[in-house]
Amino acid sequence: MNSAIIRPIKLTNSLTGKKEPLETIQPGKLTMYSCGPTVYSFIHIGNLRAGLVADMFHRYFKRVGYDVTFVRNYTDVDDKIIKRANEEKISSEAVAQKYTQEAEKDFTAAGIQDPTVKPTVTTHIPEIIQLIERIIKNGKAYVVDGEVLFAINKFPGYGKLSGKNIEELQAGARVGVNEKKQNPLDFSLWKPAKPGEPSWESPWGKGRPGWHIECSAMSSRWLGDQIDVHHGGEDLSFPHHENEIAQSEGASGKAPFVKYWLHHAFITMSQTKMSKSLGNVFLARDFLTQFSGEFARYFALSVHYRSPIDFSDDTIDNTLISLQRIYEAKQKAAEFAQGGASGTPAQAWTDFIAACQKAREQIDEAFANDFNSAEALAALYTLIRDFNRTATAAAGAAGAAQGARELVAIIEKDIGEILGVGLNEPAAALKDLGRIRAARPVAGGVEKPQAAEIEKLLAERVAARQAKDFARGDQIRKDLDARGIVIKDGPSGTTWSYK
Ligand SMILES: [Zn+2]
Ligand SMILES: [Zn+2]
Structure with a gap:
C-alpha cells in the first residue's frame, strides 16, 4: 500500500x-x-x-x-x-x-x-x-x-x-x-x-x-x-x-x-454520585444488560481515552440524552431524505450542506489529533442543531433531501465507523433508549418514584377529586411532576409516564 x-x-x-x-x-x-x-x-x-x-x-x-x-x-x-x-x-x-x-x-x-x-x-x-x-x-x-x-x-x-x-x-x-x-x-x-x-x-x-x-x-x-x-x-x-x-x-x-x-484512564466510582441501582453495576455483563452495547460504547468512547470517566448518574443520563439527540436527528433526516422539492437547492440547505463539509473536516481533524472523540462529537452536535433549525425554516424546500442524506452519512460513517454508535435504525434505537430512560431512577437529582407508589398516589388523587378536594388533587400532580412524572388526564382515565 x-x-x-x-x-x-x-x-x-x-x-x-x-x-x-x-x-x-x-x-x-x-x-x-x-x-x-x-x-x-x-x-x-x-x-x-x-x-x-x-x-x-x-x-x-x-x-x-x-x-x-x-x-x-x-x-x-x-x-x-x-x-x-x-x-x-x-x-x-x-x-x-x-x-x-x-x-x-x-x-x-x-x-x-x-x-x-x-x-x-x-x-x-x-x-x-x-x-x-x-x-x-x-x-x-x-x-x-x-x-x-x-x-x-x-x-x-x-x-x-x-x-x-x-x-x-x-x-x-x-x-x-x-x-x-x-x-x-x-x-x-x-x-x-x-x-x-x-x-x-x-x-x-x-x-x-x-x-x-x-x-x-x-x-x-x-x-x-x-x-x-x-x-x-x-x-x-x-x-x-x-x-x-x-x-x-x-x-x-x-x-x-x-x-x-x-x-x-480509569473509570472512577464515586458512590456519592451513584444511585442505588448503579451501585451494583460493576460487571460488564450487568452494564450491557441494563443499558446496551451501543450505550456502553458511547459511555466509554465519548470521553477522551486519557481522561477518567466518572461512573455516576450524571454520566449515564448524559449518555442517554446524547444518543437520543443523535437518533432523533437521524430519524428526522431519514424522513427528509425521502421528500423535498426538486430543483436548485434553497439557500438554507446550500448553507447546511456547506456546514456538513465543515463538520466532516472538524471530525476528521479531531480523531487524527490523538483520538479526540469529545471534540468530534461536539462538531456533530453543532451540525445537528443547525439541521434542526434548517429543517424548521425550510422543510420541504429543494435541497432538503440532499442535506438530510449528508447528515446521515456523517453520523454513520465519519462518527459511526470509528465509535460504533449511531448505526442502528432510528425507530428501534429510540424505542430501546425509551426502555433505558423508563428504568432511570432519578430526575433532577431526586429519586424517581416507582410504579407502585405512583399508582397509589393517583388513586389518592381520584379520591380527593371525588371528595371535591381539588387543592389536594392538584398538589399530588405537582409533587409527581417535580419528581419526574408526567400525568395526562384523558377520557378513558389518567395515564402517567417518566419525563
Ligand atoms: Zn502490555
Ligand atoms: Zn500485558
Whole structure:
C-alpha cells in the first residue's frame, strides 16, 4: 500500500510524554498489542473500557488505510485463576476457559471487532521459555532454586516508561527483602511449581511463567521484536509495561520494543454520585444488560481515552440524552431524505450542506489529533442543531433531501465507523433508549418514584377529586411532576409516564 495516502495522525506517547506524529516501522503497516483481561471471573466495566478503547484504535487505524495486525491476549494462568479454581473445586483450565467464553460474549455484545489474534498464555509456553533463555544468554536474568529472575541492574533503561525513581523504589522494597534477589526490584520470569498449581517442564524445572513475560513473548511471536503501538490501562504502566520493555529489549537487544505506548484512564466510582441501582453495576455483563452495547460504547468512547470517566448518574443520563439527540436527528433526516422539492437547492440547505463539509473536516481533524472523540462529537452536535433549525425554516424546500442524506452519512460513517454508535435504525434505537430512560431512577437529582407508589398516589388523587378536594388533587400532580412524572388526564382515565 502507498503510505503517502494515509492520513497523518498524532498520538500521545507515554514513553516520551509528548504528542507525536505516527510513523510506523513499516510504511502502510501497523502492529498493535493490547493487554487483555485475566480470565478468573466475569470482566468488569474497566476491562470493557480497555476493550472499547483498543477497538476504537483498531477501527480508526484500518479506516485511515493501515494494514493492521492487532493482538489482544487472554491471561489464563494467574494466582487469581488458581484461587478461583480451588474455591470452585475445578481445574484452572476450566475456570479460564469458562471466563474467556464469557468475556468473548461481552466483547461481542459491545460491538468490539475481533483482533487479528487472541493468544493465551497456556498455548505459548514454548515461546515464553525461548524468550527467557534469550534473556539469560544475554546476562540479564539469573536462576535461583528453580526461579528465573530478571536482573534490573543489567538493564540501564529500567524506569524509562513510568518515569519512576528506581533508587526510591529500591529503598521502599528493602523491607522484607527476598534474600535470593540481587536487587529488590528484580522480578520473576519463571516461578517454580507449587503443589496444586498448573506447571510445565522447563530447563529450570517444573514451573509456570511470571505475569509480565507472557506479553513480551506473545507480542514477539505474532508481531516481531519491535512493534508500533502497545495499549493498556494506565495502571499497567508500572510494573507490567516497564517489565515488558526490560524483557523484550533485554532479549532482542533492539530498542525501542514499542514505538508508541498508549494508556487510557480509569473509570472512577464515586458512590456519592451513584444511585442505588448503579451501585451494583460493576460487571460488564450487568452494564450491557441494563443499558446496551451501543450505550456502553458511547459511555466509554465519548470521553477522551486519557481522561477518567466518572461512573455516576450524571454520566449515564448524559449518555442517554446524547444518543437520543443523535437518533432523533437521524430519524428526522431519514424522513427528509425521502421528500423535498426538486430543483436548485434553497439557500438554507446550500448553507447546511456547506456546514456538513465543515463538520466532516472538524471530525476528521479531531480523531487524527490523538483520538479526540469529545471534540468530534461536539462538531456533530453543532451540525445537528443547525439541521434542526434548517429543517424548521425550510422543510420541504429543494435541497432538503440532499442535506438530510449528508447528515446521515456523517453520523454513520465519519462518527459511526470509528465509535460504533449511531448505526442502528432510528425507530428501534429510540424505542430501546425509551426502555433505558423508563428504568432511570432519578430526575433532577431526586429519586424517581416507582410504579407502585405512583399508582397509589393517583388513586389518592381520584379520591380527593371525588371528595371535591381539588387543592389536594392538584398538589399530588405537582409533587409527581417535580419528581419526574408526567400525568395526562384523558377520557378513558389518567395515564402517567417518566419525563
Ligand atoms: Zn502490555
Ligand atoms: Zn500485558
